[in-house]
Amino acid sequence: MAMNVDSRVPTSTAAPARAGRRAWIGLLVVLGPVLLVSMDGSILFLTMPTITRALAPTADQALWILDIYGFAVGSLLIAFGNLGDRFGRLRLLMIGAAVFGLGSAGAAFSPAPEWLIGSRALMGLGGATLLPSGLAVLSELFEDPRRRSRAIGIFAATFAAGFAIGPIIGGALLDRFAWGAVFLINLPVVAVFLCAAPFALREVKATRPGTVDPLSIVLSAGGLLAAVYAVKHAAAYGPSVGVAVVGIAGLLLLIWFTARQRKLAYPLVDIGLFREKVFTVAIITGVLSLFAWSAAAYLTGVYLQSVLGFSVLTAALLALPGAAVLTAVCVLTPGAAERLGKRTALVVCHFTMAAGLALLLLTATTGGVGWFIASTAVAGIGYGISFALVADTAVAAVPPERAGAAGAIAETSNEIGNALGIALLGSTAALVFRLLGPDLAPTLGETLDLDATAPAIEQAKEAFLSGLHIAMAIAAVLCAGLGILALRWIPKNEAVR
Incomplete structure (x- = not known):
């Protein structure tokens, strides 16, 4: 690690350069599994129709295929973040990558819905070990606060890019290969990581004493x-x-x-961290940003394919502008927050998310591609700020030996938001469809598969769009409300840590 090299050779001018190279190489190695974990949080948004045709899951099984990954990651992140701190982050990274690879192989060749659900749960188990330990490694690789902030910005950009490009890569693969390919692409990245990590990274354990409870x-x-x-x-x-x-x-x-x-003298979660208002607002932002993003990605994916009639690949490509904005903002946010302050960054984050989501209210059954692209670009600014700032705030707020636990709080907020967004806003849209639709089938996709009349199909599309509009209006109001809270709660002279 850079910290260890510098401490051994404090008078050498070459040591910092070598430490810097090692740190950046280590960052590149860590980013591979991080990208996979975040991609698998969203890659099924466009893949589910194909999986449904292949495996014929029940409605309940289809919901579990979508949600079990996020549930497994969200429920175990805090625990694994602390285990990595206590027993070794590299060790946990290696184990997590291997488990993630096994789950991916199982998912790719699943013969039945139950097998796919179990494989997705195994992938979530591996993902829960990778995220907090990967983020904690950065605090060891980059001792300088500015370099660490920049590295965390890249880490967050990779995580965000994975969420954004997951549906795009899934659409491209489905255009050429069977649905299992969306999981098989994980295996080469996992293999490269398992080979490179022992050489590029060193084992680090917490210097703080104490046992895991x-x-x-x-x-x-x-x-x-x-x-x-x-x-x-x-x-x-x-x-x-x-x-x-x-x-x-x-x-x-x-x-x-x-x-x-x-x-506890050595708790899993330091409750005292939430006394810091910036930290608290940032964590709530982590929940809300993924709450809105996951629901918007899922519902607009259905809208583009089932309402407007685009192919899977075309629908995925239409999301590219928003993905580019989101990724760029993740990289630029640490420097901007340092100059403007976290208060300003968080306020901009909330109101751009709200504005972007509100643009989806202008979509229609006969057109709306332009509004969709504008929505993803505007909201992408807010999502990018959230993904970068939440992680940086969490890690900067604690000593290095607690970085894994703090990073786990930040990543848990994302994963819980991701699961709740699909569950709550997706279910809201489904409820509206059942109330306003032609009462031929419980979903738009199933209705379109029937030999329905043209008026019934049009009614089904209008009902789905009404559900999408109501769900996005709720998300926009929540984002704007948190922006107002940030304005009133965080002092104007809040210092950047």
Whole structure:
């Protein structure tokens, strides 16, 4: 690591240069699995229609195919972030990459929906080990705060680019190959990482003493999974006694987890971090940005294909301008936030997301490609700021030995937002379709597969579009509301850390 080389040779002028090269090479090695993990959070948005035709999952199974990855990652990130801090980040990165590769191979050759769900869960298990440890490695590779901030910006840009280009790569592969190809592309990247990581990275453990609290791991993972599952299931199928019991149990586990963290000398989550208003607003931003982005990506993917009639590849290519804006903003955000302040950056983030989402309200069943492209470009500014600033704020707020845990909080906010966005806003759109549609089938895709009359098809498209508009209006209002909160809550003279 750069830090270790510099400390051994403090008087050498060549050592910092060598340390710098090693740091940037190490960053490149880490970015491979990071890109894969983020891509797999979104690659199924355009792939699901093809998978549905191939495996014929039930509606419930299709929902689990979409959501199980995000649930597994979101519920385990905090636990694995701390395990990496205590037992070795490189070790966890290697194990996580291997597990992710095994899950990818299983998913590619899944003969049935149940097999695909299980493989996606295994991929989520591997992803939960990769993200926090990968982010924590950067704090060890880059001791200088400015270089570290720039590296985290690149890390965030890669993570964001993966989310953005996942559907595009999926569409390109589906245009030429069977659906399993969207998972097979992970294997070469995993193989390269497993070969290069032992040479480019060094094992680093936390210098802070203390043991991992097993009960805290169980409480955090179990509480998050139960709570997210209950919210998703209630939104999709309506409330029930069983779902309410699961939701209450999850909430109680999270309350118990929070109370326990206050008593532990070495907690999984430092609750005191949330006393910092900038940190708190940034974490909420992490949840909300993916909440809005995932729902918008999923619903507009259906809109472009099923309403406007574009092919999978064309729909994916139309998302390129927004993906380019999002990625560029991720890289530029650390420097801009340093000059303008985190308050200004967060405010711009929230209001550009709100404005971009609001542009989708102008789409129609007979046209709207221009509004879609404008929406992804404008909202991409906000998404890019969020992806870059949330991670940087989390890592900069804690000592290096707690970087994995802090990074896990930031990444958990993204993954929980991703899962909830599809569950809540996607279910809102589905509910509107059931209320306003022709009552021939529960979804637009199934309605179009029927031998329906032209008026019924037009009614179905109008109903879907109404659901999309309502879901995006909700997301836009939430983003604007958080922007107002940032204006009122964060002092104007808030210093940049």
